[in-house]
Amino acid sequence: MSNKAVINTEQAPAAIGPYSQAIKAGNTVYMSGQIPLDPSTMELVAEDIETQARQVFTNLQAVCHEAAGSLQDIVKLNLYLTDLSNFAVVNQIMEEYFQAPYPARAAVGVKELPKGSQVEAEAVMVIGD
Template sequence: MSNKAVINTDKAPAAIGPYSQAIKAGNTVYFSGQIPLDPGTMELVSEDFETQARQVFKNLSAVCEEASGSLKDIVKLNLYLVDLAQFAIVNQVMEEFFSAPFPARAAVGVKALPKGSQVEAEAVMILGD
């Protein structure tokens, strides 16, 4: 008997490969990467970086809610950017969605992301803290 549960919501983009939006194991939720797809159309919301970053956090929030949590329950956030010059913008957008104490975070520059996205985020959330 496993205490592992699949988290899935139609309020965030469907998985575009062999993975789940998130997996809950005990009181910990492990999120797959979210890119700025519109959940309804499965297309990028915009070519604009700031708009993409905002959608990534909206998608992440929708999966949090499906797992009975919220962004404030995220303890670790990994960001992937195709252009690290956008670092200041992603920080500003992040402050719209998170408040202190902020999660631990890494921001990594990458060559490319799925669907031509400019930003992706994955997270770990602890429930019941």
């Protein structure tokens, strides 16, 4: 595909496997899952869900900006939580980063996430409409 471009920023954690932070195809950007790693240390930012969720959205925001977009350009967001009792807290924190109209979203409970993270988010963004 000739219109496929790799999106990479040092403002978000480097990929910890054989994948890209994001791939732009046309005006759509497919963002890999972000966990709450500090981009400079590649370590979890904290143990508490509030700090972890904020870091996940901050990391997603950095990838959006590198692709010439913003969180408001996200059309689909998938959340993965190791404890669904944290769902309400993550919703509250999401409201700090997003405004209506909110993206379509799924929230899935999972057994575990990389590096012991409690939350991960992946997204699809459409830019230039």
